[in-house]
Amino acid sequence: MGGFMRITRMVCLVVCVLLCLLGVNSALFAQTDVAEVTGRVMDPNGAVIIEATVTAKNVDTGVETVVQTNQEGIYRFASLTPGNYEFTVSKHGFKVIVKPGVTLHVADNISMNFNMVVGALTESVTVQAGASIVNTTNATISTVVDQSYVANMPLNGRSFQDLILLTPGVLTQTPQSPGTMGSTGEFSVNGQRTEENYYTVDGVSANVGAGTGQINGYSLTSGAGASGSVAGATLLGTTQALVSVDELQEFRVQSSTYSADSGRNPGAQIAFETKSGTNQWHGSAYDYFRNGFFDAQDWFNDYLKTPAPPVRQNDFGGTLGGPFQKDRTFFLMSYEGLRLQWPQPPSINIGVPNLCLRGNAGSCSGSDTPVTAELLPIMNAFPLPAPGGIDFGDGTAQYIASWTNPSSINSTSARLDHVVGSKLRLFFRFNDTSSSSANRGNETLGPSPTVRTNSDQTARTYTGGATSLFSNRLGNDFRVNFTANEITANQFIDPIGGGVAVDLRPASGLSAGSSTSFCYFNAAGICVGLDQARWSAAQKQWNLVDTVNLSLGRHQLKVGGDYRRLAPNTVVASPSVGYDYFDEPSLEMNSAFASVQALSPAYPLYQNFSAFGQEEWRVSPRLTLSMGLRWEVNPAPGVTQGLAPYAIQGSSLDTLSVAPQGTPLWKTTWYNFAPRLGAAYVIRDVQSWETVVRGGGGVYFDSGQQMGSLGFVGPGFNSSNFVFGSYNVSGSWSDFNGNTAATPAGLLLPIQNPPQAPYSSPIFSFYPHLQLPYSLHWNASIEQSLGRSQALTVSYVGSHASRLLQTNIFLNSNNPNTAVFTIVQNGLTSDYDALQAQFQRRLSHGLTALGAYTWSHCIDYGSNNTNFGFQRGDCDFDVRHNFSGAFSYDVPNVAHGGFAGALLGHWGIDSRFTARTAFPITVMGSGITASDGKRYNGGVSFVAGQPVYVYGANCAAVLQAAGGLKPGQGCPGGKALNPNAFITVGSGFGNAPRNFARLFGAWQINMAVRREFPIREALKVQFRAEAFNIFNHPNFGTVDADCQGDPSAPGCTNPIFGLATGTLASGLNILNSLYQFGGARSMQFALKVIF
Secondary structure, X not given: OHHHHHHHHHHHHHHHHHHHHHOOOOOOOOOOOOEEEEEEEEOOOOOEOXXXXXXXXXXXXXXXXXXXXXXOOEEEEEEEOXXXXXXXXXXXXXXXXXXXXXXXXXXXXXXXXXXXXXXOOOOEEEOOOOOOOOOOOOOOEEEEEOHHHHHHOOOHHXXXXXXXXXXXXXXXXXXXXXXXXXXXXXXEEOOOOOOOOEEEEOOEEOOOOOOOOOOOOHHHHHOOOOOOOOOXXXXXXXXXXXXXXXXXXXXXXXEEOOOOOOOOOOOOEEEEEEOOOOOOOEEEEEEEEEOOOOOOOOHHHHHOOOOOOOOEEEEEEEEEEEEEEOOOEEEEEEEEEEEEEEEEOOOOOOEEEOOOOOOOHHHOOOOOOOOOXXXXXXXXXXXXXXXXXXXXXXXXXXXXXXXXXXXXXXXXXXXXXXXXXXXXXXXXXXXXXXXXXXXXXXXXXXXXXXXXXXXXXXXXXXXXXXXXXXXOOEEEEEEEEEEEEXXXXXXXXXXXXXXXXXXXXXXXXXXXXXXXXXXXXXXXXXXXXXXXXXXXXXXXXXXXXXXXXXXXXXXXXXXXXEEEEEOOEEEEOOOEEEEEEOOHHHHHOOOEEEEEEEEOOEOEEEEEEEEEEEEEEEOOOOEEEEEEEEEEEOOOOEEOOOOOOOOEEOOOHHHOEEOOOOOOOOOOOOOOEEEEEEEEEEEEOOOOOOEEEEEEEEEEEOOOOOOHHHHHOOOOOEEEEEXXXXXXXXXXXXXXXXXXXXXXXXXXXXXXOXXXXXXXXXXXXXXXXXXXXXXEEEEXXXXXXXXXXXXXXXXXXXXXXXXXXXXXXXXXXXXXXXXXXXXXXXXXXXXXXXXXXXXXXXXXXXXXXXXXXXXXXXXXXXXOOOOOOOOOEEOOOOOOEEEEEEEXXXXXXXXXXXXXXXXXXXXXXXXXXXXXXXXXXXOEEEEEOOOOOOEEEEOEEEOOOOOOEEEHHHHHHHHHHHOOOOOOOOOHHHEEEOHHHEEEOOXXXXXXXXXXXXXXXXXXXXXXXXXXXXXXXXXEEEEEEEEXXXXXXXXXXXXXXXXXXXXXOOOOOOXXXXXXXXXXXXXXXXXOHHHOOOOOOEEEEEEEEEO
């Protein structure tokens, strides 16, 4: 009760301060997706007109909103639904002004002034259609992707990732560190980490991702998805879980210096707005299909002479919308289904046990020997090495194959809008999206295709909203949402390529419902593994958002609040046994190190509260100031049920211990106030040729909760015992305390509750005064209108991030209670500077276009929460040059009848182009020291006189000599890092900087051709042919950057060091590789009925 009262007092205090600062007497509770329109009404002499009536009419629904100008001649529409509008202005003694063709976009804030002409009210003047394309109201840098792109662009997988990349400063994750679904995000925006973007649909949070699971349960609970920092997605990584293409109105990406009504995460604010029904019955039915006939094979399929199975896709569905009651009640329903069989391209770095380990003594070389008879069934469960493939020299050899992964999606949604009157509008939307996949390979334990994961997901959202206009000056917008996102998965051994099935559980002393894993760490430290596990993860969200709008003369005010409650939970098959073999001799002798673990279900609770005040002050017709203050409160996670997490107390590693039950993981900070300031000044006020300069800056907090669920896999929830023995040898197992058992499971320790020293679980600790990470954003822009429909914006964008989360792991500590500590704390920083340019052309003469160029530099100590670099250097996503563009063109009809008109009319061309320079690469050194056999992980140093890169024929010769290429093979992409240029330094850092190397840029052109066949005035059939990477340009992805070797001798012993191991699409996780940027050419065809 005391904590609740404290929060209540703080909320009341902050709201009162905000209201006093803004001069408001009363208000309610933040971030909405409505549009705002404001401006002045003046007479022919430039004097303001008081009490002029301004009407905004939505031409699709017939809904009218009416306001009057105030004593300053200013009118304001604070909460208009995005759509097509006609504005009229009337006042006794003046002619009525009519302004048609104004399209309002999601989160628009535009200014339109009107000059009235003396005359009778019965007379009218129609002014130029459309609103100005330039932003004259604030310093926000944003990009709107409207219906012309949503409806016409070729979208791979009918997912919106490709359109998000049209925003300046937006990049995909790096293929060198791609992350996993539910644990990391997908885009870095202006140098921010990938899990720092905030997605909304219809004004409420869509950051409801669920983890992908591990056998030890850690990624399920510690991933950013549990704390609401990752957007919801299907199991294919597509956006149907948010909104289907045909039900999307548009979306906006705010990338820098946005106002105080947006926040929670310091990255991009990505707002999706769904369509509503209209007064006209309308809809669509479609099928997008592929059969692989027109597709090119992945570059590595050709390179490795491995044919790929054909693609099979059907993406079908439709929409239906219309009125229940004209001008009052409207509905829109949507369904989309996907059935997909997609081939997984081969890679050169998949290792499986070689023939020697499998018992073929004749194939052994040097001191290598086959494994013992007990381990042979495990070795034989892996697929056989590729004939003529590379032997990596560490007991593994290349496996080269391509296989098919089946997937499906079913997405259904319904939206209902109701106009109660001119003062109140209501809406409700329901969405149900289910997806399933059956994928080979396990990103947790290594890419062995022997492991198959069958997954099922269901995501349901319920969203309601009410927009009220109490008076000409006062309005309110309220949203509420409940979302449930659930994933279940079953990982099992399913042999392929000559493998033979094996069950690890009987030899481990486990029942069929438990989890087991086998892991041999090769010379690169990569797990060659098998896995048997079941798990489930769920995320439930409540989100309430409210914004009050008030007009006071030249001041436009907003006050609001945003409360979010997240309740993730995870259930992992328990207990589990994981076998680890850390080098080839231990594998040959069947000398295993195993972890025996039990996990209790965890039910974390995350809560976020934000309050804000925002003022737009029209100082003069040319100058507008934007001022705001946002307050963020994000306490440590609690629980919805069951056991609360145990905090850790103590002043040093040697004395850390478990704190009493009820101690929070860290103390809540209450002073997270984020000021925002922006200005826009119209230098040149000539219609259609305006010039505007804008600038601003602010503080943007992160939730700081991404690692919070680690508290639910430590003491009280987990028991771990580390044991030694031989797999499938009864009675060989013992632990550090001298206990023995027939099987590893016999040494399972009970979960201690309350925990007792020495602790039977790893310790996950949080700095007790953990604070919210934050970023400082600033920008300066100049925007120039180029006629009615075009504008060019050039911006300098900068940011500095501080107190970023970092996770430190301490092994072999002197603490008698435990040997392993993981501590989460603040400390890291990052800096980003960029020149960004954007060209926009809205639809005119059949052509719409959007282009974005970014020249940037990003520096940090580490680019994610769990792995930070040895030194300050280029960010993992530091790309110096990045260009993205799109256009949609309706080809003019050159003939108007007869055969020529039927043949040449109603064509359209749509295209996307992306080009960027290379992501950086950090060269690492790992291996086993020849003198003492100890494994090390560290950096590398340069070898004098050796070039860092090798090209063409020289590249082929060097890598053939290293054993990474066969005679006649060239380097993928024609270049590689030079294995002779580096020497490992053991566990030290070396003199090679972090992220110093760069190899492969990327470019790709997608193209679509469409032809419409009008049947009747309101009915047409559209045929589409879409090609992704139409020129089949090969884009290369992950580079093997682990040198390996002995510190006593220069050169890298990893035979494939420096080579690209796959194409870019297969190296970027989260989104299905078939739909990802950087794959081989693929084509799809569509037939669509539109009415």
